[in-house]
Amino acid sequence: MTTIRDIESIIGSLTPEQIKAVMETTSNTVRKVDSRYRAKRIAKTELYFSCAPLPYKSPYQEYKDHSESIRQQVLSGVDL
Secondary structure (H helix, E strand, O other): OHHHHHHHHHHHHOHHHHHHHEEEHHHOOOOOOHHHHHHHHHHHHHHHHOOOOOOOOOOHHHHHHHHHHHHHHHHHOOOO
């Protein structure tokens, strides 16, 4: 198992040309995180709560029917 001291000694023994060669072979790509799935989930949640009637300001049956229709729309995969 390699320890930090072993790695430091190897790096210390490299010449500038070797360090340059190592740096050229390593990629400097930025790691990108795909957040489309998360954004889609958030959009569905916002859709539900922006459209839903408030249970304390509307009749319960209306609230229940509307909530069920929004739930079915979200489950069906309707594109937002």
